[in-house]
Amino acid sequence: MDIFFQQVINGLVIGSVYALVALGYTMVYGILGIINFAHGEVVMIGAMVALSIILFLFQFDIPIFLSIALVFIGAIIFCSLLAFCIEKIAYKPLRNAPRLAPLITAIGVSILLQNIAMLIWGRQYYSFPQIFNNDTYQIFGIANITTIQIIIILISLVTMFLLFYFINKTQYGMAMRATSEDKNAAKLMGIEINNVISITFIVGASLAAVAGILIAANYGIAHYSMGFMLGLKAFTAAVLGGIGNIVGAVIGGLLLGLIESLGAGYIEKLTFGFMGSNYQDVIAFLVLVLVLVIKPNGLVGEKSSTKV
């Protein structure tokens, strides 16, 4: 039972990471109807920029809280600017193009970002410095969790509530919902849709930067290719929960994390030794396929009415 509980904790941690990144995918899809494949790379850039800032700040004697703040602020600002530019340069010109065009562009931007990161930081795997004490706590005396892991879970939940409140209970959130329903109608109603779209990307990128720093701190490692697989899995999580849906992204993320963790831990038992932990990725994607077959719009996604 202890092991099961630990696996659940592991899954929640991995899942919260997926959730944070999935929120970015889901918001952009909700507003623009495109899948921003470059989002995973923005997470990576957040981590790498944070790494560079930390290494730079090491030369000076700064109190820990200040350096942590600077690292987060620096990475968030950088990624927000990056996402803003990506939107303006790569996606805005294609707003009225057939759906396939921005999709391909997104893949292109993703490859571009990965290669630029490779040129700037090289291909080696960097050890991400530990800037504060990462203690391990015991929950109910049976499972272990570290400070950073607790922060990951908390930030992901807090973010979900904040975003949900923002989009559903504020006026600006209403503007975002209007834009996602019908861009042109929203424009006619006086909503400045360019701003709405930019804000969406900036919020997504800020989350990506935070996720990147937390991941790098949690695993102690950062490198140019850390965004690819993560982006793919987070996108899967967003689809699993219902793409375009904020709550769906978090539920999808947590669920995917749990499935991966419990799957890897119990697949041998479940298949009587036929399949081992080398099938852990297979399980995750199998679940995705099953869910979509039964509920094509994801777990909490609603059927969108076809426009006449």
Add this chain to the structure above:
Amino acid sequence: MKSKCRNNLLFFLFVASSFFLVSCGSDNSEFDSEGRKIVYIGHAGPLTGPIAHLGKDNENGVKLAIQEANDRNISLDGQTISFKVVSVDDEGKESKTTLVAQKLVDTNVSGVIGHLNSGTTIPASKIYHDEGIPQISPSATNVNYTNQGFPAAFRVMANDKQQGSALANFAINDISANKIAVIDDRTAYGKGLADIFEDTVKGLGGIISSREFTDVTKSDFTAILTKIKGLNVDLIFYAGMDVQGGPMLKQLDNLGLNVNFLTGDGCQTLQFIELAGKSSQGVYASSPGVPLDRMPGGISFNSKYEQTFNQSIQIYGPYAYDATNTLIDAMVKANSYLPENYLPFLKNIQFKGVTGDISFDEKGDINRGSISMYQVKNNKWEYLKTLGDN
């Protein structure tokens, strides 16, 4: 419309012509500026990627040997020779290795030192074999490399059959482990080493409590480690590289898993200690050969290396150096740089390298290859013992 067609045509011509210009690649001159005959020695390894630090290490070993060979003004078949390294990057990937191997072949290399990983060395060896180009690997340990029956494929350190069984013997006898969990990274190297380890352990009466898998894209091992935690093992054996072994140790500690950790040469590096931090304390690892200070020429090679390249040796640098010198020595004995002439001399070579005596058996493996065991103490690899020469 007409103008659009013309623009499209111009664009196409531009793209096509740039392809031509790019493909007019380097020119392979035969003689250098001083009239010496250029003999190309190929080096292949991961110069970029997660283990670029190891690939660069190998490349440095080769470069140092070549530099010294040129300083000796070697003459073959009446011509003064200038050796030149042609270094290619296989990124440690199976998808790239055959491409770069072909590139080396096209450059007319007289011999190849490489590759680094077993997964890249084995496919590439077929290409070198087809062209009759002798190949010496300074670090590929998988047994299949020399099992292919290629007369010109060699390696200068012990293979995984020796390493896996040495590790198993160490686990059972030295650490007195009884229930062991094995994790491998599904690469040719990891899987091969883990399989041999598992078989030997079973043969010695040990119990393999579980066999888990990960892969080179993963950085989260908490699920399989938690599973292992529930099995009450005495030892975890990991067959894979340092860039994953390091984070794995950290996660092991976070989960409160207090067991011995044993691993192979893929983790017996400085990078591993850097990535694992203080979690690396007490980790056991094996490495083919002997530590630098026990090699016949180790200490002097170390200072030469550090002086030339301003960095420390990672692990296989001395082997790459010896491999290159063995190749050159065979050429000198044959008085020819042509593979068909010097290969017989390479097969029967008796060369005293910095790592020890080098001679090959009929398969191409090194005779009397040894495996040494190390343990991390105070953030450094400490030498424990050397397990038998075969």
